[in-house]
Amino acid sequence: MFVSKSMAIKVITVDPEETILAAREKMKNHLIRHLPVVDEQNRLIGIVTDRDIRSAMPSIVLQDYNSREERNKLAMIKVKDVMTREVVTVRPSHTIEDVLLLIQSKRVGTLPVVDDDGHVKGIIGVQDLLRAFINVLGIEEPGTLLCVLVEDKLGTMKRIVDAITEEGISFGSILVARYWDKGKRAVFPYLLTQNVSRVKKKLKGLGFTLLNPLDWYIDQLPTDGR
Amino acid sequence: MKKTGYLYDERFLLHETSSWHPEAPERLKAIHEGIQKDGLLEHLIPIKACRADMRWIETVHSKDYINRFNDACISHVRTFDCQDNQMCDMSFEIALLAVGGILKAAEMIMKGEIDNAFCAVRPPGHHAERSAAMGFCYFNNVAIAARYFQIEWGIQRVAIVDFDVHHGNGTQHIFEEDPTVFYYSIHEHPSFAYPGTGRDFDTGIGKGLGFTKNSPVLPGQGDDTYQLYLKRDMIPAIGQFEPEVIIVSTGFDGHMDDDMSGIRLTTECFSWIMEQIVALAEKHTKGRLLSVLEGGYALHRLGELAKNHVTILLNGGPDVR
Secondary structure (H helix, E strand, O other), rough: EEEHHHEEEEOOOOOOOHHHHHHHHHHHHOOOEEEEEOOOOEEEEEEEEHHHHHOOOOOOOHHHHHHHHHHHHHHHHHHHHHHHOOOOOOOOOOHHHHHHHHHHHHHOOEEEEOOOOEEEEEEEEHHHHHHHHHHOOOOOOOOEOOOOOEEEEOOHHHHHHHHHHHHOOOOEEEEEEOOOOEEEEEEEEEEEOOHHHHHHHHHHEEEEEEEEHHOOHHHHOOOOOO | HHHHHHEOOOOHHHHOOOOOOOOEEEHHHHHHHHHHHHOOOOEEEOOOOOOOOHHHHHHOHHHHHHHHHHHHHHHHEEEEEOOOOOOOOOHHHHHHHHHHHHHHHHHHHHHHOOOEEEOOOOOOOOEOOOOOOOOOOOOOOOHHHHHHHHHHHHOOEEEEOOOOOOHHHHHHHHHHOOOEEEEEEEEEEEOOOOOOOOOOOOOOHHOOOOOEEEEEOOOOOOOOOOHHHHHHHHHHHHHHHOOEEEEEEOOOOOOOOOOOOOEEHHHHHHHHHHHHHHHHHHHHHOOOOEEEEEOOOOOHHHHHHHHHHHHHHHHOOOOOO
16 A cells, blocks of 8 residues: 555645745635645645645734735735745655554644655645545445454464355455453454354354454553554 | 235245355245234235336336346356355346235235235345345345335335344435435444445435435444434434335344344334334324335244234234234
């Protein structure tokens, strides 16, 4: 899962010398909130967001908002005056897991994708990540979620996968997650079938514990960064 | 006492899945025995299956799909469209018989020969999409019945109430842009259960906005949650829609003994649910109600569940005996 596969390729950019009013129009017209700022060679030199622009504008409750003087002043402000120069970027070869962690730690919503020389190649945001993860979870195909509690031991997953495969059932996805008992894992096979009675019995017969997925509370898991 | 029709035909048993498949002929045998045992049969008006006219199937399904299904049966294909859909050479014909019988029941309701009916059919229908078989279903029985009521009898507004434990994706998708058919479903939450659709924020599309309603229920929940949601969601929604006919997708697989889901309903709650739906029919549709079997796989429970279901239809309300 690489950024190159999930990013938007058609990037709307803005020149640093353009006014913030022009930049605001661009955002409005394309229904976006981030504009990478590029030089003539399409190299990234900053990013401007709708928030940067709004902060530069006078509050609408100010009386002289509509005065000619205010409007002229506003028309003078350029993108380069309000843009962020230290941009968090990724390369096309980054994975979407990288982006997920970056978005969380840097608290940004959209990242320009650049090559080694700083040329803008694409842009990736929370929406693109959501699409990628919906795809990974397989939840757009009909299926049933199981929750199997297992010992955290080599070969356990193979036994589960084998048991399900023997039933002729296809996987939409399979997630493995931490469990609050040490040495145990919660395994979530998402099976592309309605027909789970027999495979449930089979897994129980093999000694696995089937949990109600609701009994697995992500909030109660230890957060000690294990 | 109401005039209640009962559609059952031994030919429905001829749709074979495979030796281990839960959607097995034994389901229907258990249901029929349950209804027979208490001497209920003599109070019911029997309806026999008959082959549906293809033009009714085409009101819901694409010609291409119908032909694909027929061809598959003729060429002895055993798995159709997805692993869940196991079938035999007869399956196409049996599916047509099921629809034909249901339309016969609908006709009898409209002619006043019966007030309501329970159609014990196989294969089930609510997962079947316009052009795809899914989840043991081939023709969307209730969707075709809704179109039949509208086209043949000029009914303006049809409500479909689906209490099978799985969401009726096919039925929702067929009618989601249509304001003349209201689809209500209560089912196990789609993040945990097949088919992964039926979120509470699905409320219809375009002109059909506001004419789809879903009540997803988390696994482990049972009677209390169902009663709460049906009172909160189903009763006001159907009341506001004012249907002229109610079609019920009847599934018994939310029973606590049924391992097809994590929902834990008691036998008594299934009666309570049906009493609410019959009361809605009394209030809005002059009692006109067509109940069509979907799922339900706990063989030892199906007899009593079907018996109670039919008794409530006969009484036009609670079983007071």
